[in-house]
Structure formats: structure tokens, C-alpha cells
Amino acid sequence: MPPSLLRAFQHAGGTFYGAEAEGELVGFVLGFLGWSEGVHMHSHMLAVVPERESRGAGYALKLAQRADCLERGVEEVRWTYDPLVARNARFNLTRLGAVATAFLPGFYGEMPDRLNRGDRSDRFEVRWRLTSPRVESLLGGDAGVHPVAGTSLLELEGPSAVPQPVETGAAVDAPVLVGVPHDFQALRALDPELGARWRDASARAFASCFAAGLVATWIGPQGRYVFTDPGNGPA
Numbered sequence: 001m002p003p004s005l006l007r008a009f010q011h012a013g014g015t016f017y018g019a020e021a022e023g024e025l026v027g028f029v030l031g032f033l034g035w036s037e038g039v040h041m042h043s044h045m046l047a048v049v050p051e052r053e054s055r056g057a058g059y060a061l062k063l064a065q066r067a068d069c070l071e072r073g074v075e076e077v078r079w080t081y082d083p084l085v086a087r088n089a090r091f092n093l094t095r096l097g098a099v100a101t102a103f104l105p106g107f108y109g110e111m112p113d114r115l116n117r118g119d120r121s122d123r124f125e126v127r128w129r130l131t132s133p134r135v136e137s138l139l140g141g142d143a144g145v146h147p148v149a150g151t152s153l154l155e156l157e158g159p160s161a162v163p164q165p166v167e168t169g170a171a172v173d174a175p176v177l178v179g180v181p182h183d184f185q186a187l188r189a190l191d192p193e194l195g196a197r198w199r200d201a202s203a204r205a206f207a208s209c210f211a212a213g214l215v216a217t218w219i220g221p222q223g224r225y226v227f228t229d230p231g232n233g234p235a
Helices: 003-012 057-071 086-095 133-139 184-190 192-211
Strands: 015-021 024-034 040-048 076-081 099-104 123-129 151-157 164-167 176-179 215-219 224-228
Touching: 003 015, 003 024, 015 040, 015 057, 024 057, 024 076, 040 057, 057 076, 057 086, 076 086, 086 099, 086 215, 099 192, 123 133, 151 192, 164 192, 176 192, 184 192
Parallel strands: 040 076, 151 176
Antiparallel strands: 015 024, 024 040, 076 123, 099 123, 099 215, 151 164, 176 224, 215 224
16 A cells, blocks of 8 residues: 555544564554445454464454544444455454455455455455444453354364355254364365355355345354344343
């Protein structure tokens, strides 16, 4: 992204924070206001250098973004992420308390970067309702009790590194489970054709869940999304 565009976002009042360690920038978060279906912060980018991943920088940046939004009277943050990247799903849903409310197939079109090149840019949109009981409970350290059983639409079969997608053909009846690989990016690097089959099979399962009015609220330790009725439980 051109520095001039980043400067414009910053000058206009967008959320733009960096994380520093030992005098160097190791991560950043960038967001700007949106007003589709109500005023919200669209968190466009969150990134941490690889050697600093899973050490708290990303979490600290999201907390800074939350504090900035609340100070300005903005109570919802939205963003998109690849639903096949289980690590990001755990961070977004189970750590921050965001809820996936929409499936956006091919959202960004073709992307030339290393991680996305040659893959369809399917995305979930999540909504982080900053003052909801769910979010405040999770940020306060209370993980609560979440369903880990339900009707399964997509299962994993075979070795954990390169599992095959198995569509069950079950009817959508909440709660619904949708399995995804432990490390989709590594799987796709090893077997691009298998990665494409996972992309297509998961897209069918996700589309069925959202078409039925369900939302993704959790991802279990075995890499299974939990889709529930949005009217059940705190959002």
C-alpha cells in the first residue's frame, strides 16, 4: 500500500496503530469508517511479522483499535478473513468474540500475493460488537461454554496434514458443524488440487449455513466451525 494512502487514512482519523518491539515496527492495524448497515469501523489490515506471531502483538493491536473506537462512539468493528485459515478463525471468534455473519465468495478477485496466488479469495465477514456480553466476557478471560456437537456438513478424512473433504449431505439443522484443515496453507502448498477441492466443498457448506440464517460463533479444537441461530445466546 502506498505510504501516501496510509498517510491519508491516518490524517482522516482512521484507526492506524503500530506495535513496536526492541525499537522496530513488528505489526500494525489499519481501519477506516464505513456506514453500510450502520456506522462501523472496517478493519482492513492486521499484520504481524512472522517471528512475532502468537506472542500477543496482534491481540494488543485489536485492543488498541477497540479502545479507539469506543472513545469515538463507534461500537462495531467489521473485517474479512479467509475461513479456511483455522488459526485466524480461532483468533477472531474464540479470542476476540467476533461473529461471522456472511460468506463472500471470491471477494477480492484474483490476488497476486504469495499466500493467495492461484486460490479463490473466499472470505467471511465478521462483526465485532465491542460492548456485547459475549465480547466483554471473552476479553475478561471467561471462555464460557460453547457447543461442540451438532449436525456435520463437512468432515475431514485421512492424514491430519492432508485430509480429504467429505461432504455429508446432511440437512442444515442448528447447531451445524463444518470442518476445515488444521493448516490449509500448508496443505495447499503440498497439494494444490486438494486445496481447490477444500475451497469448493467448504464454500458449499458455508453458503448453506448462511442461507439458513445461521452465523459462525466458534471453532472447536478439532477445527470444526460451530454455526448457530443468531437468536440463541449473547452476540
